[in-house]
Amino acid sequence: DAKTTQPPSMDCAEGRAANLPCNHSTISGNEYVYWYRQIHSQGPQYIIHGLKNNETNEMASLIITEDRKSSTLILPHATLRDTAVYYCIVRAKTGANNLFFGTGTRLTVIP
Amino acid sequence: DTEVTQTPKHLVMGMTNKKSLKCEQHMGHRAMYWYKQKAKKPPELMFVYSYEKLSINESVPSRFSPECPNSSLLNLHLHALQPEDSALYLCASSQAPAVVLDTQYFGPGTRLTVL
Numbered sequence: 001d002a003k004t005t006q007p008p009s010m011d012c013a014e015g016r017a018a019n020l021p022c023n024h025s026t027i028s029g030n031e032y033v034y035w036y037r038q039i040h041s042q043g044p045q046y047i048i049h050g051l052k053n054n055e056t057n058e059m060a061s062l063i064i065t066e067d068r069k070s071s072t073l074i075l076p077h078a079t080l081r082d083t084a085v086y087y088c089i090v091r092a093k094t095g096a097n098n099l100f101f102g103t104g105t106r107l108t109v110i111p
Numbered sequence: 112d113t114e115v116t117q118t119p120k121h122l123v124m125g126m127t128n129k130k131s132l133k134c135e136q137h138m139g140h141r142a143m144y145w146y147k148q149k150a151k152k153p154p155e156l157m158f159v160y161s162y163e164k165l166s167i168n169e170s171v172p173s174r175f176s177p178e179c180p181n182s183s184l185l186n187l188h189l190h191a192l193q194p195e196d197s198a199l200y201l202c203a204s205s206q207a208p209a210v211v212l213d214t215q216y217f218g219p220g221t222r223l224t225v226l
Binding site for chain 1: 115144152153154155156159167180201203214216217218219220
């Protein structure tokens with residue numbers, strides 16, 4: 001699976017959009033981009049995933065660049081409960097479906 | 112119901128003790144996982160069970176012994192652990208092992224302290 005690079009930490013004001021970047025320059029054509037988050041002392045929680053088109057669900061939007069070398073997770077209106085570590089994971093289309101977590105981005109939403 | 116439950120929430124054990132961690136899901140998932148997470152580090156995969164059979168062991172020491180007695184239960188038996196094994200142990204499940212776009216659902220974890 002391709003390696004990902006994320007900033008170690010970010011702050012966001014409550015009510016504003018949180019934009020979390022992820023670089024995956026070695027991603028291959030059959031690899032998907034997944035996002036999970038882990039709120040303190042809880043298990044990781046699935047957020048969203050995509051291949052090459054932008055995706056949106058009730059939690060977030062995922063924007064993947066045309067060359068697929070990077071992506072951005074957008075939380076449109078961050079709340080204090082969104083404070084967590086956000087993991088960007090690249091997963092192959094075939095093979096084992098276990099997750100390899102990188103170091104993630106610690107997002108702090110500030111009142 | 113998308114819940115994975117883990118018991119106990121906290122466990123303190125000595126290096127000579129034998130204990131077990133338990134994980135349960137009732138979503139009909141056929142893949143179950145154990146992850147280990149040290150403080151301020153990301154989760155690391157330990158074991159994967161597919162259709163109640165061990166399919167992946169990430170070179171985990173034998174003092175950790177997984178068991179999948181049925182499709183809803185996953186145990187992790189602990190024996191002769193070391194203090195460096197203190198960590199948060201996370202269980203996860205997903206619908207079907209061969210399905211690539213398979214979302215994993217995680218339990219809250221068991222925080223283990225080895226004295």
